[in-house]
Amino acid sequence: MNRIIALAKITFLNGLRRNAVWGLCIFALVSEICGVFFIDFFGHDLGRVISDFHFSIMWSAGMLFILFYAVQAIAWDDDHRIIDSILARPISRTEYVLGTMTGLSLLLLCFELLLAALAVAEIIWIKPVIGETYFPVFSMTHFSFAWIGLQLILLTHLGIVMLVSAAIRGAFPVMLITLAYSLICSGLPVVRESIGQQSEASAQGLDKILQGMNMIFPDFSLLDLKDSVLSNQSMEIMIGMPVWIPFSLMAVYLAIVLVLSCFIYQRRDIL
Amino acid sequence: MIQFINVHKTYPKQINRSPAQHALKGISISLKRGETLGLIGQNGAGKSTSIRLIMGYMRPDRGKLIVLGNENPSPATRRHIGYLPETSSFPPNLTCMELLRFAGRCCDMSNNTITERSDGLLDRLGIRDARNRRLSEYSKGMQQRASFAAALIHDPDLLILDEPMSGLDPIGRAEIIDLIHDLRRQGKSILFCSHLLDDVARITDDVAILHQGHVLYNGSIASLCSQQSVVQGATGISLQDAFVSIVKGYQP
Numbered sequence: 038m039n040r041i042i043a044l045a046k047i048t049f050l051n052g053l054r055r056n057a058v059w060g061l062c063i064f065a066l067v068s069e070i071c072g073v074f075f076i077d078f079f080g081h082d083l084g085r086v087i088s089d090f091h092f093s094i095m096w097s098a099g100m101l102f103i104l105f106y107a108v109q110a111i112a113w114d115d116d117h118r119i120i121d122s123i124l125a126r127p128i129s130r131t132e133y134v135l136g137t138m139t140g141l142s143l144l145l146l147c148f149e150l151l152l153a154a155l156a157v158a159e160i161i162w163i164k165p166v167i168g169e170t171y172f173p174v175f176s177m178t179h180f181s182f183a184w185i186g187l188q189l190i191l192l193t194h195l196g197i198v199m200l201v202s203a204a205i206r207g208a209f210p211v212m213l214i215t216l217a218y219s220l221i222c223s224g225l226p227v228v229r230e231s232i233g234q235q236s237e238a239s240a241q242g243l244d245k246i247l248q249g250m251n252m253i254f255p256d257f258s259l260l261d262l263k264d265s266v267l268s269n270q271s272m273e274i275m276i277g278m279p280v281w282i283p284f285s286l287m288a289v290y291l292a293i294v295l296v297l298s299c300f301i302y303q304r305r306d307i308l
Numbered sequence: 309m310i311q312f313i314n315v316h317k318t319y320p321k322q323i324n325r326s327p328a329q330h331a332l333k334g335i336s337i338s339l340k341r342g343e344t345l346g347l348i349g350q351n352g353a354g355k356s357t358s359i360r361l362i363m364g365y366m367r368p369d370r371g372k373l374i375v376l377g378n379e380n381p382s383p384a385t386r387r388h389i390g391y392l393p394e395t396s397s398f399p400p401n402l403t404c405m406e407l408l409r410f411a412g413r414c415c416d417m418s419n420n421t422i423t424e425r426s427d428g429l430l431d432r433l434g435i436r437d438a439r440n441r442r443l444s445e446y447s448k449g450m451q452q453r454a455s456f457a458a459a460l461i462h463d464p465d466l467l468i469l470d471e472p473m474s475g476l477d478p479i480g481r482a483e484i485i486d487l488i489h490d491l492r493r494q495g496k497s498i499l500f501c502s503h504l505l506d507d508v509a510r511i512t513d514d515v516a517i518l519h520q521g522h523v524l525y526n527g528s529i530a531s532l533c534s535q536q537s538v539v540q541g542a543t544g545i546s547l548q549d550a551f552v553s554i555v556k557g558y559q560p
Contacts, residue, residue, distance in 0.1 A: 043413035047406060051399035054442070118397035125363060125391040125459075126414035129383040306366040308319065 040128050041136040048110065048140025053147075058106055062148055065098035069155050073163065084172035084267045087163060088180075091156035092187060092263040095149055099191040100219070102148060104212050107141050107198050112208035120307060130302035138199055138295060142192055149191070153184050172267075179265040182272055182280060186260035189287045193255070194219060196294040203301035206308075222254045255290055259283040309466050309497040310339040310362055315371035317357055331357040333521035334371065341465075344498040346508040346529075348551060349518035355501050356394070358518070359470055362499070363391055376466065387415050390464035394471040394501075396455035400444035404435065404454045407443065408461050415462035422461065429457040432487060434480075448475035456484070460491075467491060467498045473507060485510060509547040519555050 052058055072090045079086045123133060157180065164172045197218050201211045229247045232240050260283055265275045272280040317332040332354045339345045349355050360366050361373055364381050375381040376388055398407055405426065412422035430436040433453040438446065443454060452475045459467065472488070473481045488511050491498060502508050508515060509529055517525040517532075525532055529547055536550040537543055545553075 039416060040414050043410050047399055047402055047410045050406065051401045054401035118393070118395060119399060121365065121393055122396070122398050122455075122458075124365065125386065125389075125393070126411055127383045127385070127387040128414055132383075307360070308366070 040126070040132045041139060044123065044128065044133065044136025045139035045143065048137050049143050052106065052110065052141065052144040055106065058102065058144070058148070061098060061101055061106075062151065065094055065148075065152055066155055068094050069152060069159065073159060076163070076167075081171060083167050084164070084175065085264075087160055087172075088175075088263055088266045091152075091160070092183065095152045095156065095184075095187060096191070098152060099145060099149055099187070100194065102145055103191065103194050103198060104215060107145075107195055108202070108208050108212045108215065110141060111137060111198060111202045112206070112211050124307065131299040134199060134203070134295060134299045134302055138195065141195055145191060145195065146188060149184070149188060153180075174267050174269050176266060176269065179262070179268065179272065183262035183266055185284070186262045189284060189291070190257045190260050193257075193287060193291050193294070196291045196298070200294050200298045200301070203298045203305070218254065221250075222257055225250060225254050226256045226258055255287065260287060309341055309343075309376060310337075310499065311372070311374040312337045312358070312361075313372040313374070315358075315361065315368045315373055317354075317361060317366065317368050331521055332361075332368075335518070335521070335523045336371075337516045337523055337526050339466075339497055339499055341497055342495045343514065344492055344500060344512040346512035346515040347499060347501045347518065348503075348505065348508055348515060350555065352520075353518040354521045355518055356470070359391075359468055359499075359501065362468060363389070387462065388465045390459035390462070390467045392452075392456055392459045392467070392469045392472050394474060396451045398443050398451075398455075398458075401442055403442055404430070404439045404446075404457070407454060407458055411458045411461045417462060425461055425463070426457065429460055433457055434483065449477060449480050452476060453480070456487075465497060467496055468501075469498060470501045471503070472500070473502065473504060481507070505546075505548045505551060515547070517551060517554060519558055522558075524554050524558055 069091060072087065072094070075090065076083050076086055120133070124130070128136070157177070160175055160180075164175055194215060198211060198215050201214045201218075205211055205214070225247065229244065229251070232244050232247060259276065262272070262276065265272055268275060276283070312335050314334045314336055315332055316330070316334055319329040319331055321328040335354065335358070337345070337347075337358075347355050347358065357366070361368055362375055364375075364383070364386065372379060373381075376385050378385050402410075408426040408429075409419075409422055412425070417425075426439070427436070430439050433456060435446075435450055435453050435457070438450060443451060446454060452472070456472065459469075469488070472484055476484060485507065488498065488500070492511075498512075500508060500512055513528055515525070515527070515529050515532065516523055532550050532554075533545045533547065536553050537545045540549075540553060
């Protein structure tokens with residue numbers, strides 16, 4: 038545990054001092070502030086516009102962090118032999134995976150917490166200015182759940198980066214595969230819905246295959262709870278199931294991804 | 309401390325890239341406690357592969373490799389190994405002290421012990437004043453010294469030094485050679501890889517010459533030089549001359 042914490046600490050510190058990460062953070066914060074001006078373009082449903090805008094910024098900033106910083110931090114190739122220096126210590130491959138994942142997750146969560154704090158401050162400030170007609174409800178509890186859901190989605194992507202990095206050398210292929218994974222996860226539910234509306238037998242077979250693929254490429258829409266931020270209804274009614282179910286399932290999926298990463302790292306030669 | 313027994317290692321063929329490379333072809337060398345062994349060879353001879361096998365980054369395809377008495381070395385084995393890689397690569401935004409604290413915490417050292425040892429090491433290596441600067445701001449030589457400090461912080465019994473003089477000026481080289489002599493006097497076992505054969509001759513008594521994955525010679529430097537003196541019919545053969553002669557005379 039000491040070694041995992043030590044590795045998480047240096048991973049966190051290294052990222053915290055990276056100018057590119059601060060640049061991304063400042064860019065995201067400025068974008069959120071600029072959101073105040075964008076609402077002028079919308080005539081109605083301003084609460085939804087503001088809330089969706091902030092969640093989109095948080096999602097985009099998180100994905101940029103993962104694809105452009107986390108991938109570089111984890112990948113090992115001829116230019117980045119940091120893994121050699123770390124594994125020269127009495128650290129097992131499993132501790133390496135967990136330590137690196139913990140450090141990067143902490144960095145991502147701190148970054149996202151900052152964005153969330155600004156988002157909440159803006160929403161709370163704007164709501165009385167706009168008035169009840171255009172922004173009737175804002176639920177802090179639901180905002181928190183929606184934020185946690187978003188973080189689980191981002192952490193899952195980070196886990197996938199770790200898994201792909203275990204199998205493939207080089208930052209660029211890892212980034213491409215992670216991006217492809219994200220696009221498949223977004224598109225698969227749409228394809229399934231389209232196939233599901235067809236009645237042919239071949240469509241039934243295809244639907245089964247797509248259902249199987251869903252186990253590998255999860256449907257993140259169950260964790261996309263930003264619509265609930267503007268509602269007084271309970272979360273269970275809005276998503277049709279107790280809220281702990283999608284959260285637990287995604288946590289289990291993430292755990293499986295990390296176990297697979299540890300397994301691959303254990304087996305493979307670090308060339 | 310280290311025993312290679314008929315070890316083979318092949319790098320597999322890569323798609324659209326080089327064919328399979330048989331890096332080690334049944335090498336058998338050993339390093340006993342308290343000894344210093346120079347591992348020398350041309351580029352591509354198998355030195356780095358041997359080191360990566362010792363460090364547990366790879367597993368041999370055939371043969372046995374015993375490190376510190378363990379045939380399947382666990383991460384805990386590395387508690388007793390100090391490794392100085394040829395090219396240092398650390399998270400660049402860490403300071404030297406943070407790196408040493410990380411290295412120490414991985415070996416379950418207390419903060420006080422880490423501070424005491426790092427003060428002494430950094431002083432000896434001449435980078436104590438720069439200990440709170442980021443590693444990315446260090447020169448090549450300073451990074452090499454920081455890497456050396458990280459290799460020694462936990463007082464290992466076995467040292468693997470891969471080109472330890474790399475990037476150092478003549479004064480730095482002399483200081484490192486002094487340090488290595490001190491470590492020898494303390495009874496450390498040292499595996500020393502370098503292309504600078506003069507340094508190898510100064511530091512080690514025994515040498516193993518690798519060439520194309522084979523061990524061409526494994527024994528004392530004095531014995532190698534006198535052997536080559538007889539072969540060449542000359543006197544005063546240096547390690548460099550002996551090495552060139554033995555490698556050029558190799559018939560696969």
